[in-house]
Amino acid sequence: MKPQGTVSFAIGVDLGGTNLRIAAVDGRGKLREKVATGTGVARPREEVIGEMCSAIQALAAKQKKAGGRLVGVGVGVPGIIDMKSGMLRESPNLPGWHDYPVREEIERRLGTRVILENDANAAALGEKWLGAGRKVDELCMMTLGTGVGGGIVLGGRIWHGMTGMAGELGHITVDPEGPRCGCGSLGCLEQFASATAIERMAREAAAGGTAPALARVAAKRGFSSQTVCQMAEAGDSAAQEIFARVGRALGIVVAALVNTFNLPMYVIGGGVAEAWPVFSPSMLEEVRKRSFVYVATSSHPAGGKTVIARAELGSDAGLFGAARLALMPDEVDAHNRARQPAR
Numbered sequence: 001m002k003p004q005g006t007v008s009f010a011i012g013v014d015l016g017g018t019n020l021r022i023a024a025v026d027g028r029g030k031l032r033e034k035v036a037t038g039t040g041v042a043r044p045r046e047e048v049i050g051e052m053c054s055a056i057q058a059l060a061a062k063q064k065k066a067g068g069r070l071v072g073v074g075v076g077v078p079g080i081i082d083m084k085s086g087m088l089r090e091s092p093n094l095p096g097w098h099d100y101p102v103r104e105e106i107e108r109r110l111g112t113r114v115i116l117e118n119d120a121n122a123a124a125l126g127e128k129w130l131g132a133g134r135k136v137d138e139l140c141m142m143t144l145g146t147g148v149g150g151g152i153v154l155g156g157r158i159w160h161g162m163t164g165m166a167g168e169l170g171h172i173t174v175d176p177e178g179p180r181c182g183c184g185s186l187g188c189l190e191q192f193a194s195a196t197a198i199e200r201m202a203r204e205a206a207a208g209g210t211a212p213a214l215a216r217v218a219a220k221r222g223f224s225s226q227t228v229c230q231m232a233e234a235g236d237s238a239a240q241e242i243f244a245r246v247g248r249a250l251g252i253v254v255a256a257l258v259n260t261f262n263l264p265m266y267v268i269g270g271g272v273a274e275a276w277p278v279f280s281p282s283m284l285e286e287v288r289k290r291s292f293v294y295v296a297t298s299s300h301p302a303g304g305k306t307v308i309a310r311a312e313l314g315s316d317a318g319l320f321g322a323a324r325l326a327l328m329p330d331e332v333d334a335h336n337r338a339r340q341p342a343r
């Protein structure tokens, strides 16, 4: 029997490219505590994992002292993960971690089982649980950050595919002759809708002589995707054209997803989603042009309307989603069944 006053909680971890965030979350989605540290991905991976595990242990100990009962640990990492081995197969944001048995290393240090998940999958589950998708059971989410991550939630659970690598929506081809992508392909969504892509397009526009204001800013202080967004909002036509391209690329992919899945909701999150007012008109226009399923569900929504929405949890989506994984017996089972020793 549970001692009185005990609250079950899980620990969710978001191991991003630039920082490491850890949260204790209870079964109803209430955040009990959150800690953040800079990971500095250039450091050796053992050091990053070691620091992460110490922080998890410290947080767990504190929560247990306060009457909590730890039910599990979920860790979101960027890159494609093999669910069987718990290895990170490829991770553009964690370059030295290729084929590294991340799960095994974390479990060895913590002395407990953990659930390892792609960070964008975790974010999609987080938005489904507590964010934009809390009223639906199925959604696709794209996370626009340094890269573009994707996650598919079906029947309330992450769709893993055969090996855990499903949902790489950021690497759907938008332009077959487009810029080379980190994944090896050409013209992926990531090359048009990530913060990195926005900065590249702004540099190209500035160098091409067609964007005097962008060129001035570039010469003075360089730009981030936020700067380009602010310029678009202030009416600079070259910056607006960059976000129109972001919107068209997203629209092409969302239209394909609507036609494929006919889900009730498609969610756009990540830092670049802050620029929603400047890219969403062209995105929606593109979806209307390219998806007759979208048009059909919009004009006769009696059977259900397709909603394309902004994410609501900001950068916490992945943290909540990672914790949620450890709180869902079905997910824990699925991850455990998929397991095989790493070596």
Ligand SMILES: [Zn+2]
Pocket: 170, 171, 172, 181, 182, 183, 184, 185, 188, 190
């Ligand atoms: Zn790609």
